Amino acid sequence: MKELSHLNKYLLKYKLLLVLGIIFLIVSNYFAIWPAKVVRYAIDYVTESFALYHVFEGGNLGGTLFNKLEVGVVILGILILVMALLRGFFLFLVRQTIIVMSRKIEYDLKNEVYVQYQNLPLSFYRKNNTGDLMNRISEDVSRVRMYLGPGIMYGINLLVLFPMVIYEMLKVNAELTFYALLPLPLLSVSIYFVNNVINKRSEEIQQSLSSMSTFTQEAFSGIRVIKAFVREKDSVKNFLKESENYKHKSLRLVFVNSLFHPLIMALIGLSVILTIYIGGNQVIDGKISYGNIAEFVIYVNMLTWPVTALGWITSIIQMAAASQKRINEFLKEKNDIVSEKNLDVELNGNIKFENVSFTYPDSGTKALKNISFEVNAGESIAIIGTTGSGKSTIANLIGRMYDATGGEISIDGRSIKDYRLSKLRSQTGYVPQDVFLFSDSIGSNIAFGADGISKEDIIQAAKDADLYENIMDFPKGFETMLGERGITLSGGQKQRASIARAIVRNPKILIMDDALSAVDTNTENTILNSLQRIMKGRTSVIISHRVSSAKLADKIIVLDDGEIIEQGTNETLLAKNGVYKELYDKQLQQEEVD
Numbered sequence: 350m351k352e353l354s355h356l357n358k359y360l361l362k363y364k365l366l367l368v369l370g371i372i373f374l375i376v377s378n379y380f381a382i383w384p385a386k387v388v389r390y391a392i393d394y395v396t397e398s399f400a401l402y403h404v405f406e407g408g409n410l411g412g413t414l415f416n417k418l419e420v421g422v423v424i425l426g427i428l429i430l431v432m433a434l435l436r437g438f439f440l441f442l443v444r445q446t447i448i449v450m451s452r453k454i455e456y457d458l459k460n461e462v463y464v465q466y467q468n469l470p471l472s473f474y475r476k477n478n479t480g481d482l483m484n485r486i487s488e489d490v491s492r493v494r495m496y497l498g499p500g501i502m503y504g505i506n507l508l509v510l511f512p513m514v515i516y517e518m519l520k521v522n523a524e525l526t527f528y529a530l531l532p533l534p535l536l537s538v539s540i541y542f543v544n545n546v547i548n549k550r551s552e553e554i555q556q557s558l559s560s561m562s563t564f565t566q567e568a569f570s571g572i573r574v575i576k577a578f579v580r581e582k583d584s585v586k587n588f589l590k591e592s593e594n595y596k597h598k599s600l601r602l603v604f605v606n607s608l609f610h611p612l613i614m615a616l617i618g619l620s621v622i623l624t625i626y627i628g629g630n631q632v633i634d635g636k637i638s639y640g641n642i643a644e645f646v647i648y649v650n651m652l653t654w655p656v657t658a659l660g661w662i663t664s665i666i667q668m669a670a671a672s673q674k675r676i677n678e679f680l681k682e683k684n685d686i687v688s689e690k691n692l693d694v695e696l697n698g699n700i701k702f703e704n705v706s707f708t709y710p711d712s713g714t715k716a717l718k719n720i721s722f723e724v725n726a727g728e729s730i731a732i733i734g735t736t737g738s739g740k741s742t743i744a745n746l747i748g749r750m751y752d753a754t755g756g757e758i759s760i761d762g763r764s765i766k767d768y769r770l771s772k773l774r775s776q777t778g779y780v781p782q783d784v785f786l787f788s789d790s791i792g793s794n795i796a797f798g799a800d801g802i803s804k805e806d807i808i809q810a811a812k813d814a815d816l817y818e819n820i821m822d823f824p825k826g827f828e829t830m831l832g833e834r835g836i837t838l839s840g841g842q843k844q845r846a847s848i849a850r851a852i853v854r855n856p857k858i859l860i861m862d863d864a865l866s867a868v869d870t871n872t873e874n875t876i877l878n879s880l881q882r883i884m885k886g887r888t889s890v891i892i893s894h895r896v897s898s899a900k901l902a903d904k905i906i907v908l909d910d911g912e913i914i915e916q917g918t919n920e921t922l923l924a925k926n927g928v929y930k931e932l933y934d935k936q937l938q939q940e941e942v943d
């Protein structure tokens with residue numbers, strides 16, 4: 350339960366709402382108890398008046414008595430109505446305070462989790478799957494809200510109402526109180542157990558639902574592959590299996606739910622029967638009045654919901670504690686990529702790797718081994734190598750997505766760890782290998798990486814990335830929507846949009862990770878030529894499989910299995926007749942064939 354103490358800071362923040370809510374609860378319960386007393390008074394008044402009426406029946410006095418009785422009953426009826434309205438009004442205020450408080454905390458908690466998500470490093474996202482991340486911010490936060498809202502509201506209601514009602518009952522008769530309350534603990538305990546079964550089965554349904562959503566989402570994303578391989582029937586068969594599983598679990602829940610309500614009704618009925626039977630005997634003995642029985646039946650009915658709620662609240666709290674535990678696990682995660690000196694300076698762009706090694710923490714893959722190279726500010730370096738040789742890992746280390754596990758990376762002569770992370774990244778333009786564009790307009794996608802970008806800058810970036818003509822061919826130009834409901838760009842167009850996004854912010858360091866793989870050699874040359882112009886005085890790191898992307902660079906390194914096997918300029922490497930030359934000849938031949 351200590352997990353829930355994380356929420357105390359929020360309860361403290363909204364204490365005014367909570368305190369007001371408790372006050373409104375007390376007042377509403379006061380107006381709930383009073384009608385029971387009025388009913389007792391009304392019944393006793395009617396029975397006594399009738400007894401008197403029978404004595405004077407037929408005479409003038411009889412008529413007067415009857416009229417007075419009628420007026421009395423109407424006044425008492427109006428009184429009950431007014432109190433019910435007042436109770437309703439205060440219940441409205443209770444919900445407006447406590448439930449509103451829970452919604453506000455839900456909002457704050459969701460934001461807290463999301464801010465934490467944004468702060469956590471890339472390695473965190475490799476460790477946890479997307480479904481899990483989504484569930485904690487939606488499902489788990491909702492369960493915690495159930496504790497903060499209905500849980501606290503009904504819990505406090507129980508604590509307030511119980512003493513008030515029992516006090517009133519004891520005032521009338523202790524023995525009758527005892528018998529009337531006898532079945533209630535049984536009610537509470539059985540509800541607790543049934544509720545646990547319900548929760549377990551609901552959880553199973555939830556899991557089955559999320560597996561069904563994952564299945565359908567994958568089927569929709571991969572619809573091209575499904576159709577191309579004529580696997581539609583197979584896909585339907587698999588969906589039916591998931592759907593069958595979901596139906597089976599839902600029916601199991603319906604079964605328990607069907608038992609639940611009759612059980613409550615039976616136990617409440619038992620209480621009422623006991624009250625009427627014992628109460629009836631006491632009326633015969635002259636210990637209590639008829640009105641007291643009616644009053645008691647109302648009290649018993651008033652107590653049944655809070656008692657039912659007790660079992661319910663207990664399981665809500667248990668579920669909320671389990672959810673909060675999961676949330677706390679993420680909130681406690683520390684970002685190990687932090688700046689040591691928070692240096693807030695403009696970069697020149699000199700990059701130096703000294704004996705840098707890197708092993709991926711989750712898989713243990715040794716991706717880089719003793720890598721050393723230097724790029725002067727304003728120069729360009731090309732990294733060439735086979736797949737899996739560690740090229741993207743170098744890009745990840747320059748952007749500090751990970752920290753090197755050995756050796757030292759410095760920028761402008763200072764350790765990369767000294768710079769404020771946001772400052773370092775905001776001066777680095779990164780074109781990732783797998784392009785990601787948001788469901789937004791193409792203009793907004795290009796402007797994504799920086800604030801206050803002008804329309805002219807966006808147009809210039811699109812021109813430099815050789816994308817401008819394509820954009821102008823779209824009916825809405827820069828306002829053309831991309832993504833699920835928008836148009837789909839070709840692979841090469843996507844890459845060029847991604848390049849435009851990186852260069853629009855005028856970065857001091859530009860990293861292009863295989864960013865020209867999907868464009869033809871002519872477009873590649875156009876983009877490289879524009880880059881030479883715009884990257885003047887800035888540093889570029891060009892990662893590629895293709896020699897054609899590398900040949901213009903001031904320096905080229907050739908990687909193989911995490912190690913540098915050759916380095917130099919295009920000319921020196923060609924003269925060397927090594928791996929680079931071999932690659933060059935092979936790709937030249939390929940181009941000629943094309």
Ligand SMILES: Nc1ncnc2c1ncn2[C@@H]1O[C@H](COP(=O)(O)OP(=O)(O)OP(=O)(O)O)[C@@H](O)[C@H]1O
Pocket residue numbers: 475709711712713714715716734735736737738739740741742743782
């Ligand atoms: N996030 C990761 N977790 C674990 N291992 C990884 C991760 N990313 C890459 N690796 C591994 O590290 C090695 C180097 O990968 P890297 O992506 O740097 O290669 P690359 O040269 O960029 O390859 P490609 O040209 O195919 O993109 C590979 O063996 C790869 O399997």
